Amino acid sequence: MMDERYLRAVRDTLVKHQQWLLRDPAGQGRRADLSFFDLTGLGLSRINLSGAKLTGACLARARLMGTVLTRADLYGADLSRADLSGAQLQNTDLRGARVDGAQLAKANLSGADLRRGMMIEAGDRRGGGNADGSTTFVGCSMAEAILTDSRLAQCDFSGSNMAGVDFSGADLSGAILIGADLTGAVMRRAVLDGVLMCGARLNDELRTALERKGIDVDGTGMTTTAARMADMLSDHQRWVDKDGKTGARIELQRVDLRGYSFANQLMCGAVMRFCGLRGADFSGAKLAMADLSYCDLRDADFTSADLSGCNLEGANLTGAKLWRARLRGVDLTGDGTRLWPTNLTNARLAGADLRDASLAGALLIGTDLTGIKTSLMTLKGADLSKAAGRQRVAVPA
Template identity: 30%
Template sequence: MTREQLLERIRNGMPLLHVDLRGENLEGLDLSGAQMQGVNLMQARMARVNLEDASLIGCSLSQADLSGALLKDARFVRCGLAGARFDAANLSGAQFSESNLEGALLNGADVSGSAFYKCTAKDAVLNFGRCDRMAIFETTLDGARLSDVHMSFCVIMKSNLHAVAWEGGSCDSCVFNECVLEGMDLSGRTLVRCQFIGSRLQGADLSRAVLTQSNFKGAAMQSVQLADAHGEAALFPEADLRGANCRGARFPRSVWVGACLEGADFTQAQLDLSALHRTRCHTAVFERASLSDADFSYADLRDSNLRGAIFQRTRMHHAQMAGALLSARSGIIEVDEGLHKAQQWSASRTRPD
């Protein structure tokens, strides 16, 4: 098929079915709105091609060069894109479904509003130029490289990230739900207003990270490194932080309700105005920590180390304190009279006649 025949078919809205365009020079062509199925575009030269709003189903673009291509709102379904080059391409609003992007190159690509669903991006280079409101679902990213990418309002769900070479960059208002980030080095990273609900971060390094208003509800964070992290108003309800290193961390106004903090080290940490109701803090260390206005009501603090901690209106209403080490009890509210009266009133209201 000649270039003229190809352009004529696309201008007339005719689909391209099982056409062989392997290695063809299609650079700069306007193929916007094209409907392709089973088309062979392996090693095709497609730099600066216009495929805006195109639909490609079951097509092969392995090793194709789409550098600088306009792929806005294009749809790739079950396509082979292994080794394809998308450097500086406009992929905003593009959708990739069940496609193979193994080893693909996306240096400087604009992926804002794009979506990757059940794809393989193993060993891909994902140094996106712009990454706003991108979505990744159940996608394989083993060996992928992500350097100095600034992500905002992105959603990554049910994906394994622990083998991603993620260096530098930041995240603002991103969602990482049910993802695997075990052992990842995210030290010093800015991850503000992000959601890590139900994700696995065992052994991850978040030391010196900025986690302001981020949510780790129900996350598995055993042995996580949070030393010197900053996380004002961060949320850790029902998270498992057994053995976590939180030395020197600053978490004022944070929420830890129902979290497991057994053996965690909060030496010299700042937890002022934080809610730690019903936390399990057996053998945890809060030595020289700032706990002003913190609330440990109903917490398990047995055998914990609170020596040198700063207490000021620190609530420990009905907390278990057997074996706990304290330098002094001044500043501790061991029985919250207001709460006690409210509980008595509530019990009387529910008591059967």
């Protein structure tokens, strides 16, 4: 917890910055330099931090609604789960920043730099961003944000809500938009070389425009491991059977396995994130505690599969078959006092078949349940208070 002296130093720095911006009184102000400061959870809404130096700063969970950060230096900063709704980030340096889970609805990032940026550690100074230099906006809420003329090469927007975002003139070369909601997005004059859009939600107009440019929105640039998947499954089964002492756990990201059959396979604890798995067959598979977050699972078959405790956050399960699938929590203690729930946060289940499956105990925050097929047990005991689209859930058969 920050002590009073630390907070006073931050406050004095902010006051000096306002004087520097206004040049009042003349010569008394000074540009704010809060590089590598821990500003976790601070309330900084609607403050003018234009041009401030925040290199490597930790602003996780900070409240920055409407804050002016134009031309600020946020290189290698941590803004994860921060609220930047309506913030002004024009021409801001966000290279190497971690912004995962942040709120950026209607934020203006025109001309901002979101490319890779490696932070070199010096002594005790360690950047709050991504150690590998990547810039990540995974799982962000960015509806109607402005990203015109911004530099977004290789930036990761997986699973983000980017409905209505304006990408006009932006450089999206190699950007990762896996599972992102791009309905109503504008991409006029945008550079899209090597962009990954597997499982992204697109309106018909945008899909047509992208396909005319030769972009494979279901698997552009994704590697395939289908040829060696059988060996990986065999190694994973040994890993499960021998409690990790032998074999090798399946750990995959951004691979193309569309239509692959995993039927009846033992895949407990497998990690397959951001993968293209449209139409894959998982019927009868054991996927307890597996991680399939942000995967494209449209039309996948999970009939009678065990998805207990599985992480399906941000996954696109539109039209998937989950008939008789097991979605209950995993008992971690053996006495029922601690359950690890199946995570369907922000997943899209529109039109999915959930007959004879139960959503009781599953995390359904922001989950799209529009038009799902249900039976009497499907929604019984389920917490639908934060789910989306439930007003159009099909009447139980």
